[in-house]
Amino acid sequence: MSCLFCGIIAGEIPATVVHETERTIAFRDLNPGAPTHVLVVPRDHFADAAELAEADPAYAGEVLAAAAAVARQEGLTGGYRLVTNTGDDAGQTVHHLHVHVLGGRALSWPPG
Ligand code: AMP
Numbered sequence: 001m002s003c004l005f006c007g008i009i010a011g012e013i014p015a016t017v018v019h020e021t022e023r024t025i026a027f028r029d030l031n032p033g034a035p036t037h038v039l040v041v042p043r044d045h046f047a048d049a050a051e052l053a054e055a056d057p058a059y060a061g062e063v064l065a066a067a068a069a070v071a072r073q074e075g076l077t078g079g080y081r082l083v084t085n086t087g088d089d090a091g092q093t094v095h096h097l098h099v100h101v102l103g104g105r106a107l108s109w110p111p112g
C-alpha cells in the first residue's frame with residue numbers, strides 16, 4: 001500500500017515536523033488554509049477517525065491531545081479549529097487519518 005503520510009512518518013517524504021509523541025506526529029500542511037495549518041496523524045495507518053476510534057479509543061485520544069498541544073505550542077490563544085475530513089463528500093484526499101489544526105485568523109462557520 002502506498003500512503004503519502006506513511007511516507008512522511010517513515011522519513012521518506014520531507015515535511016516540516018512541529019510536534020511528536022510516541023504514537024503521533026504533526027507537520028505543517030503543504031498548502032496552508034490559515035496562518036497556522038498543521039496536520040496531526042497517528043504513526044500507524046488508519047483510514048479515518050472512525051477506524052481509529054473503533055480499533056483503539058485511547059490512541060484516538062492521544063491524537064486529540066497532540067492536536068491540543070500543537071495549538072498551545074503555536075500560540076493559538078484566541079481559538080482554533082480541529083477538522084478531520086472523512087470520505088468523499090467531505091473532500092478527504094489522503095486516506096490516513098489526519099486532524100487539521102487551523103488557527104491564527106477568525107474562521108468562518110459553517111465551512112463550505
Ligand atoms: P484532506 O483533504 O482532509 O484529506 O487533507 C489532506 C491535506 O494534506 C491537504 O490539506 C493537503 O494540503 C495536505 N498535503 C498534501 N500533501 C502534503 C504533503 N506532502 N505535506 C504536507 N501536507 C500535505
Ligand code: ZN
Binds near residue numbers: 045
Ligand atoms: Zn498511511
